[in-house]
Amino acid sequence: MNYLYIAAFSLLTIGAYKLSRWLFFRYGSPLFNMVFFGSVLVILTLIIFKIPYSMYEPSKDVMTFLLGPATVALAIPLYQNRMVLRKKGVRIIGCVVMGSLASVFSVILIGIGSGMEKFVVISAIPKSVTAPIAIEIAQISGGDPALAVAFVVATGTFGGAMGPTLLKWLGIVEKDARGLALGTVAHAQGVGMALIEGDSPGAMASSAMALAAVFTSIIAPLLVMILL
Secondary structure, eight states, X not given: OHHHHXXXXXXXXXXXXXXXXXXXXXXXXXXXXXXXXXXHHHHHHHHHTTOOHHHHHHHHXXXXXXXXHHHHHTHHHHHHTHHHHHHTHHXXXXXXXXXXXXXXXXXXXXXXXXXXXXXXXXXXXXXXXXXXXXXXXXXXXXXXXXXXXXXXXXXXXXXXHHHHHHHHHXXXXXXXXXXXXXXXXXXXXXXXXXXXXXXXXXXXXXXXXHHHHHHHHHHHHHHHHHHO
């Protein structure tokens, strides 16, 4: 019976994703972002039918396991666009460094200016890197790993949903630049949105996500010691 539940709830998750994807491409609204709207559909289904999360959780673990192969698959657009990445390597690194610094400093300035507690600010600093690295940065710097993950998820969801639209409003239409921005700020969800725009911006986003994680893991603990 447990296997039937896992299969049923896995189909629910996939169905929510497919419906969200169809609506997104049909109407182009950021509200139909696959992660955001798909999550809303799953949550509403569980609430309406009074299904406890403990029943859904095993199917979530299946999806989590599949993140590994999906992450490795990001190497494909990187390899296909390796010549472009080599040619623009210096500019890519420069853009990612500046974007990562802007992300970190904005959190520190907003946190200090609004009177947030120190551990909350520290937990929010790695919001733009992937969750496993954000957890380590938070632990090293004195933050709360669980809170850090919450900030990461919120940043990725907002960045994935609104990022492409905000870039369009700002007049940024060059696809590789959009990919760099999405990968630097919204990590994996940003990469997913960049891949929708093409292999080249997807490769840019993938490289930006990796570089941002490395750079932030180095600079964030140092800035915490100096500024906080």
